[in-house]
Amino acid sequence: MTRGVWNLCANILELRGVTKVFKTGLTGKPVVAVDKVSFALREGEILSLLGESGSGKSTIARMILRFLKPTQGSIIYRGKDVWRLQGREVLEYYQEVQGIFQDPYSSFNPIHRVEHHLKQALRSLADGKKNFDEDNVIREAMERVGLNPQNVMGKYPHELSGGQLQRLSIARALLARPRLLVADEPVSMLDASTRVDLLNILAELRDEERMTIILIGHDLSLAYYISDTVVVLYRGSVMESGHVDEVLMRPKHPYTRLLLDSVPQLDKKWEHRMGLENGDQDYDELSKGCKFAPRCPKRFDKCEETPPLLTLGSRRVSCWLYADRQS
Amino acid sequence: MEQHTVSRTKEFLHHIRRNRKVKAGLALFAAILALAIVGPLFTPYGPLEPTGEAGRPPSLEHPLGTNTFTYDVYAQTVYGLRSSLLIGFLGGLIATVIGILIGLAAGYMGGLVDEFLMMLTNIFLVIPTLALLIVIAAYIEYRGIMIESLIIGLTSWPWTARAVRAQTLSLKNREFVLVARMSGASGLRIMVGEILPNMFSYAIMVFILQFGGAILYAVGLDFLGLGPTKGISLGLILQQAVLWNAIQLGMWWWAIPPGLIIALLLASLYTINTGMDEVLNPRLRRLE
Numbered sequence: 001m002t003r004g005v006w007n008l009c010a011n012i013l014e015l016r017g018v019t020k021v022f023k024t025g026l027t028g029k030p031v032v033a034v035d036k037v038s039f040a041l042r043e044g045e046i047l048s049l050l051g052e053s054g055s056g057k058s059t060i061a062r063m064i065l066r067f068l069k070p071t072q073g074s075i076i077y078r079g080k081d082v083w084r085l086q087g088r089e090v091l092e093y094y095q096e097v098q099g100i101f102q103d104p105y106s107s108f109n110p111i112h113r114v115e116h117h118l119k120q121a122l123r124s125l126a127d128g129k130k131n132f133d134e135d136n137v138i139r140e141a142m143e144r145v146g147l148n149p150q151n152v153m154g155k156y157p158h159e160l161s162g163g164q165l166q167r168l169s170i171a172r173a174l175l176a177r178p179r180l181l182v183a184d185e186p187v188s189m190l191d192a193s194t195r196v197d198l199l200n201i202l203a204e205l206r207d208e209e210r211m212t213i214i215l216i217g218h219d220l221s222l223a224y225y226i227s228d229t230v231v232v233l234y235r236g237s238v239m240e241s242g243h244v245d246e247v248l249m250r251p252k253h254p255y256t257r258l259l260l261d262s263v264p265q266l267d268k269k270w271e272h273r274m275g276l277e278n279g280d281q282d283y284d285e286l287s288k289g290c291k292f293a294p295r296c297p298k299r300f301d302k303c304e305e306t307p308p309l310l311t312l313g314s315r316r317v318s319c320w321l322y323a324d325r326q327s
Numbered sequence: 328m329e330q331h332t333v334s335r336t337k338e339f340l341h342h343i344r345r346n347r348k349v350k351a352g353l354a355l356f357a358a359i360l361a362l363a364i365v366g367p368l369f370t371p372y373g374p375l376e377p378t379g380e381a382g383r384p385p386s387l388e389h390p391l392g393t394n395t396f397t398y399d400v401y402a403q404t405v406y407g408l409r410s411s412l413l414i415g416f417l418g419g420l421i422a423t424v425i426g427i428l429i430g431l432a433a434g435y436m437g438g439l440v441d442e443f444l445m446m447l448t449n450i451f452l453v454i455p456t457l458a459l460l461i462v463i464a465a466y467i468e469y470r471g472i473m474i475e476s477l478i479i480g481l482t483s484w485p486w487t488a489r490a491v492r493a494q495t496l497s498l499k500n501r502e503f504v505l506v507a508r509m510s511g512a513s514g515l516r517i518m519v520g521e522i523l524p525n526m527f528s529y530a531i532m533v534f535i536l537q538f539g540g541a542i543l544y545a546v547g548l549d550f551l552g553l554g555p556t557k558g559i560s561l562g563l564i565l566q567q568a569v570l571w572n573a574i575q576l577g578m579w580w581w582a583i584p585p586g587l588i589i590a591l592l593l594a595s596l597y598t599i600n601t602g603m604d605e606v607l608n609p610r611l612r613r614l615e
Contacts, residue, residue, distance in 0.1 A: 067505055091511050098509055101502045109503040111524045117506065124511025172510065 051233035104165035242315025348602030366405030418541030421480025426487025434495025
């Protein structure tokens with residue numbers, strides 16, 4: 001399945017200590033958006049990056065897609081450092097790795113018809129097929145994501161619905177026949193019925209083509225519905241990661257528990273949410289120690305030091321509570 | 328398929344037709360343009376052709392009278408208007424094109440390219456342009472209209488470049504540009520095919536402003552005696568009128584008409600500009 005310069009590796013993608021610091025102006029305080037994040041993906045896996053807004057999940061997506069350069073650490077795709085690719089290798093990377101964004105309306109240039117966006121991808125990324133009929137390939141790609149080509153061909157982005165555009169975004173990304181798809185909140189701006197349709201398309205891609213998918217979002221139930229592994233982020237750091245059943249069904253980290261508790265449930269009244277009173281705590285004083293400590297109901301003295309990423313069975317937790325139980 | 332583009336153009340034209348400023352400005356500009364095009368047909372004289380009568384007030388023979396050198400002021404004005412419009416058009420076009428190219432390249436490429444191009448822009452910004460124009464103009468022995476437009480165009484692009492750079496910076500991180508990058512589009516393709524078309528309305532406005540600015544600059548140069556060495560322009564008429572005391576000698580027909588036309592021309596351009604602003608920016612549109 002490899003093309004070009006890529007090696008066969010146990011992990012298709014690996015993040016090693018990836019950090020992104022944004023500097024605001026000359027005098028502004030630097031903001032640490034992503035703080036030493038490490039995780040790995042195996043081929044054919046669906047991984048959900050979960051976290052509230054500001055947790056750095058979109059920044060991670062943009063670093064993987066080569067739009068933002070990590071301040072520290074490396075992102076390794078099949079044995080190659082993504083940020084050391086040069087010239088043609090970048091194009092070859094985009095043949096392998098594609099992305100879709102949250103806002104389908106801004107993913108399309110308003111002045112071009114929709115098929116312009118697909119043709120661009122087809123011309124530069126679809127390799128080895130010189131004599132194909134462009135229109136046919138585009139029609140097939142549209143049908144594959146559940147669109148009727150007759151309804152969308154020749155139209156401008158503003159004439160289509162969000163759901164149609166998001167399907168087109170996926171169609172465009174698929175034209176390169178990528179091995180890894182980074183989907184940054186692909187369904188959060190769509191209504192509930194379209195949501196499940198789109199997630200099913202992604203799940204099909206995984207099942208039929210063993211495509212690896214990074215799904216970014218904040219919806220725990222959607223993540224549970226589709227993913228194999230989850231990574232829970234809080235203020236740029238990994239709190240807990242592991243198999244979806246372990247992390248979401250038997251959460252260890254207090255933050256994961258809080259997240260699960262804030263999912264509205266039909267059989268419970270909206271009363272027992274915990275630890276929210278400290279939600280607006282100023283971030284600055286927390287530069288040392290556990291980032292979640294100010295909101296954590298179980299904090300103790302030890303939390304003033306940065307917790308290590310502990311391995312508990314197949315999962316990893318960043319919390320002092322489990323320091324003595326590491327396997 | 329085609330009906331969508333048609334409907335967009337239609338919508339654009341609809342808003343133009345509804346906007347009084349654009350309509351008034353365009354009408355005035357069209358009248359001045361018509362005067363430049365057909366005006367010379369109504370006089371038998373050339374702009375620098377002695378008529379034998381000096382300092383005559385307006386008459387049927389000479390609609391705007393004659394000046395001290397026996398030239399027909401009407402002929403001078405209409406021919407001078409032609410060259411002033413040409414200088415405005417060429418100078419404005421050169422400044423707009425250079426400004427857009429430099430701003431686009433600096434904004435999209437960033438890094439060293441940006442540093443270098445912005446350094447160049449800032450140098451051009453702080454150089455006192457009029458002084459530079461005077462020096463350049465003084466060094467060139469033969470100065471035609473083309474040279475004058477070139478000088479003006481080459482010195483008035485920096486503000487445009489800065490503004491275009493700022494627009495490019497905000498557009499280049501929009502998702503559709505990122506998507507084009509993922510689609511394997513080259514930098515040039517993204518700049519020309521994705522970012523530039525989104526600044527089209529801005530480019531029109533810049534051109535209108537640069538057009539007016541170039542006319543004004545040319546008048547200033549002419550007035551200082553650094554205009555075309557041969558031929559005539561509105562600024563040159565004004566310069567001579569002032570130099571030979573037209574007003575003091577009561578020859579108002581020598582000084583007022585060319586000045587009035589310059590004022591009306593600039594007024595029409597700025598009115599079109601503000602009106603187009605309302606047409607192109609839905610938030611400024613008035614509900615009538």
